[in-house]
Amino acid sequence: MSDWQDRVDAVWADSALTEDEVIDRIDVLAAERSVDDPIALFERAGARDSAGREAEAEVLYRRALEIGLDDERRTRATIQLASTIRNLGKVDEALSLLRAEYEREPRGPLHDAAAAFYALALVSAGEAERAASISLQALAPHLPLYTRSVTGYAREIADGHA
Template identity: 85%
Template sequence: MDDWQDRVDAVWADDALDPRDVIARIDDLAGERPTDDPVALFERAGARDSAGDEDEAEVLYRHALSVGLDDERRTQATIQLASTIRNLGKTDEALEMLRIEYEREPRGPLHDAAAAFYALALVSSGQAERAASIALQALAPHLPRYTRSVTGYAREIADHLD
């Protein structure tokens, strides 16, 4: 699988390709795998998502998740699916998916990404203050100074909302 994934990664890294070329190349590579291969489905979904074919991406993300992905790709697929369905107007479902992902692993490698997309979904649902709190809590640990202050202010915003 490593060689296959390397070839997929090379397609994603090729900035000269337009989105339709990315879809075609990813589909060719996915064709080397079994029809229900979750990683191939995930890559096909991502290609369509980045090309703006969100309806097709949604179906493929859901299929990849239902077949089963490793933890890292499951998290990525969940974040990407939630972002896609938020763009399709399914804000409540996106919020729930992102809330669960955000709360799942506070120290996970994609926690900040989950926080960012959760904040975007909160804004889309009219909850800008809660979104600011989530975003600030994710940002605070990366600040060279003021981590404690920003964390405290972010919690204060959240407490004010509850």
């Protein structure tokens, strides 16, 4: 698996490739694995997603998640699927997926990424104040000063008191 993933990662790292070349190369690598390999499906989805082919990506993300991914890829696939379907106008479903991911593991390595995409979906749903609150709560721990103040203000926004 490591050699295969290294080759996939090399495709992603090659900034000289066009979006279509990335898709083609990822598809060639995915063909080395079984048709229902969830990791290969996830990589194929990501290639299409980054090329703006969201409808194609959606189907592949859903299939990869249905079959089952390791925890990190499951989180990434959920965030990426939610972002994709938000772009396709399925804001309510995106919100549901992202809220669950955001609340699932508050100290997880991708929690801030989930927060960012959750905030974007909230803006799409017309909930800009709540989006600001989520964003500020994610940002606060990274500030060199004022963490407690920003966290407090973020909570006030969420409570409708700011």
